Amino acid sequence: EIVMTQSPATLSVSPGERATLSCRASQSVSTNLAWHQQKPGQAPRLLIYGASTRATGVPARFSGSGSGTEFTLTISSLQSEDFAVYYCQQYNDWYTFGQGTKLEI
Amino acid sequence: EVQLVQSGAEVKKPGESLKISCKCSGYTFIDYWIGWVRQVPGKGLEWMGIIFPGDSTARYSPSFQGQVTISVDKSINTAYLQWSSLKASDTAIYYCARRGSAEYWGQGTLVTVSS
Numbered sequence: 001e002i003v004m005t006q007s008p009a010t011l012s013v014s015p016g017e018r019a020t021l022s023c024r025a026s027q028s029v030s031t032n033l034a035w036h037q038q039k040p041g042q043a044p045r046l047l048i049y050g051a052s053t054r055a056t057g058v059p060a061r062f063s064g065s066g067s068g069t070e071f072t073l074t075i076s077s078l079q080s081e082d083f084a085v086y087y088c089q090q091y092n093d094w095y096t097f098g099q100g101t102k103l104e105i
Numbered sequence: 106e107v108q109l110v111q112s113g114a115e116v117k118k119p120g121e122s123l124k125i126s127c128k129c130s131g132y133t134f135i136d137y138w139i140g141w142v143r144q145v146p147g148k149g150l151e152w153m154g155i156i157f158p159g160d161s162t163a164r165y166s167p168s169f170q171g172q173v174t175i176s177v178d179k180s181i182n183t184a185y186l187q188w189s190s191l192k193a194s195d196t197a198i199y200y201c202a203r204r205g206s207a208e209y210w211g212q213g214t215l216v217t218v219s220s
Binding site: 001032034036043044045046049055087089091094095096097098099100 | 140149150151152155166167200205206207208209210211212213
């Protein structure tokens with residue numbers, strides 16, 4: 001099983017600042033990597049697929065990068081609605097999620 | 106508009122059976138895999154299994170193989186997740202999602218198993 005490891009577990013950032021979230025795979029997943037956002041009491045929502053392609057309706061302040069085993073989600077200027085938990089997910093060899101990064105104010 | 110609408114919350118006793126549903130609309134149901142994801146309250150996401158509605162091919166994560174059954178009814182564009190004998194440890198929110206990349210999610214079904 002491919003293990004996805006996210007860091008940090010919690011990230012404290014102020015509105016307007018930049019946030020950088022990391023995700024590492026235990027073996028290469030090429031660019032078969034997605035990022036999902038989950039707010040309290042809500043279902044997850046796809047933000048990024050193919051490591052760097054924004055899903056429909058996702059603001060341009062969200063960007064993804066990386067390939068192989070190292071990936072990054074960057075939120076360029078945090079808005080209040082961005083504070084949530086973010087999960088990376090690989091879909092290269094079966095499907096596994098990281099443990100999540102909580103983005104807090 | 107693609108929509109995945111799940112059935113409502115359930116409260117069951119250990120040993121009981123259960124089948125929850127995920128009704129899909131806004132696209133050709135038989136063309137896209139549908140997966141199921143578990144989230145224990147306060148915890149992360151776990152991929153359970155996935156099914157291709159076109160031919161009902163289902164695959165399961167090792168942790169869930171033999172514990173649940175995933176099926177579809179093509180006539181009503183609906184996917185199902187079922188248990189034959191629930192345990193307290195099955196208490197969780199269950200989400201359906203379209204494709205392995207989970208491009209669209211259902212709203213979730215809370216299943217509570219308690220004596």
